[in-house]
Amino acid sequence: MDDVRIAVVGLGHRAHAWIHLLQRLPGYRIVSVCDPIEALLEPALAALDDRRDVQATTQYDEVLANEGVDAVALCVRCREQGALAAMALEVGKHVNSEVPAAHTLEDCWRIVVAAEKSGKVYQLAEQTRYWGFVDAWRQIVAEGQIGRVTFCEGQYIGYYGTRMFFQDPETGRSCGVEELSQYRGARPTWLQDMPPIHYLPHELSPMLKVLDDRVVEVSGMSTGSPSYAHPQITTPDIQVALMKTEKDALLRMAAGFTQPVPHARGHHWYQVMGTGGSIEWGRSGRDRPKMWRADGQMHDMAEMDWRFERTDAPAEARSSGHGDADYYVHAAFRDAVRDGRPLSFDVYAAMDTAAPAILAADAIEAGRTLSVPDFRPGNGRSIGEEPAIGELPKDK
Numbered sequence: 001m002d003d004v005r006i007a008v009v010g011l012g013h014r015a016h017a018w019i020h021l022l023q024r025l026p027g028y029r030i031v032s033v034c035d036p037i038e039a040l041l042e043p044a045l046a047a048l049d050d051r052r053d054v055q056a057t058t059q060y061d062e063v064l065a066n067e068g069v070d071a072v073a074l075c076v077r078c079r080e081q082g083a084l085a086a087m088a089l090e091v092g093k094h095v096n097s098e099v100p101a102a103h104t105l106e107d108c109w110r111i112v113v114a115a116e117k118s119g120k121v122y123q124l125a126e127q128t129r130y131w132g133f134v135d136a137w138r139q140i141v142a143e144g145q146i147g148r149v150t151f152c153e154g155q156y157i158g159y160y161g162t163r164m165f166f167q168d169p170e171t172g173r174s175c176g177v178e179e180l181s182q183y184r185g186a187r188p189t190w191l192q193d194m195p196p197i198h199y200l201p202h203e204l205s206p207m208l209k210v211l212d213d214r215v216v217e218v219s220g221m222s223t224g225s226p227s228y229a230h231p232q233i234t235t236p237d238i239q240v241a242l243m244k245t246e247k248d249a250l251l252r253m254a255a256g257f258t259q260p261v262p263h264a265r266g267h268h269w270y271q272v273m274g275t276g277g278s279i280e281w282g283r284s285g286r287d288r289p290k291m292w293r294a295d296g297q298m299h300d301m302a303e304m305d306w307r308f309e310r311t312d313a314p315a316e317a318r319s320s321g322h323g324d325a326d327y328y329v330h331a332a333f334r335d336a337v338r339d340g341r342p343l344s345f346d347v348y349a350a351m352d353t354a355a356p357a358i359l360a361a362d363a364i365e366a367g368r369t370l371s372v373p374d375f376r377p378g379n380g381r382s383i384g385e386e387p388a389i390g391e392l393p394k395d396k
């Protein structure tokens with residue numbers, strides 16, 4: 001195959017970063033842009049180096065019917081995100097999907113089965129797993145430098161003000177709570193309905209890579225609705241999930257979009273504790289990551305110069321976004337589609353990050369601990385087969 005002919009679907013903020021990168025990287029040609037909001041088509045076309053022969057449509061079905069489209073880049077923010085990915089796989093298109101992948105367990109399974117049946121590539125474009133410190137921590141854990149892992153924490157407190165929570169359906173313009181009197185037609189976005197904990201793939205992806213593990217049980221708690229910080233928004237400020245992994249480590253993962261935090265602190269924070277030491281990310285812009293080894297004659301934790309940016313990043317990764325990490329998801333997807341190179345973060349590993357997040361919200365709702373299925377074939381399910389009812393969530 002020559003260039004991957006790709007459709008960009010969902011033309012909001014994130015899509016413009018994708019359009020920029022997809023044009024910078026060799027191996028891609030954008031052939032279609034799609035959003036139900038017609039006013040967003042022209043700005044997307046205007047961002048293209050060459051807009052000739054590019055399909056611009058408000059109808060996703062037309063993208064799926066376009067034989068000139070090899071792959072779909074899903075940058076949507078909606079409840080049907082997982083179904084849209086599965087629909088593309090089902091008609092034989094590859095899918096590179098933004099985080100968080102899906103919002104129901106049924107959609108997770110539909111993606112897995114469609115990827116298996118079609119043999120097409122499904123990638124969750126979760127980029128933080130490519131950060132430099134993630135590889136360093138994975139090696140520390142794999143070498144047993146901090147012993148057996150007992151506890152791991154991750155959190156995404158993504159506070160960007162309130163503009164992601166309302167959108168004018170005529171113009172596609174986002175608007176914050178302070179602008180609502182000016183934009184009377186503005187409607188709440190999916191983010192107001194979405195349990196914040198659904199965004200955990202951003203934390204589970206890097207931490208499960210570090211731990212080389214998968215979540216088997218999940219429970220959780222939430223603050224109430226509406227937000228205490230912004231009462232005009234229905235989203236709870238904080239949701240916390242408590243999880244157990246196959247290797248018997250406990251994870252505490254938190255997410256929120258309306259809890260104010262200082263910008264310099266960043267949205268992410270992580271720590272991993274083992275029987276022989278611990279590693280942790282910096283707590284503020286001034287703070288540094290740290291490490292402690294029980295057998296190292298260390299009275300306190302030592303500062304470490306781990307960063308998001310990799311020391312071995314190629315030139316084209318620099319400034320691609322999110323500490324240079326955005327480059328890696330597009331390079332991996334291109335190489336998988338064009339050259340058949342297997343993804344290290346395959347559809348099963350992607351669902352290992354999406355399903356516990358969805359089930360955390362279900363567990364909060366039900367007030368119970370739930371089991372997380374393993375999406376890999378085996379245990380009575382062969383490739384391309386629908387899961388048995390028993391694979392759906394059950395109480396612990």
Ligand SMILES: NC(=O)c1ccc[n+]([C@@H]2O[C@H](COP(=O)([O-])OP(=O)(O)OC[C@H]3O[C@@H](n4cnc5c(N)ncnc54)[C@H](O)[C@@H]3O)[C@@H](O)[C@H]2O)c1
Nearest residue numbers: 010011012013014015035036037075076077078098099100
């Ligand atoms: N990986 C990252 O670092 C990162 C950063 C930001 C956002 N994201 C993810 O990217 C996605 C988009 O975020 P955003 O900030 O651009 O959101 P946005 O609200 O600005 O844009 C989303 C667009 O999707 C469109 N859309 C909704 N339903 C659709 C459908 N059925 N078919 C086609 N288009 C549809 C909306 O009209 C909207 O224009 C989200 O899933 C978000 O979680 C990831």
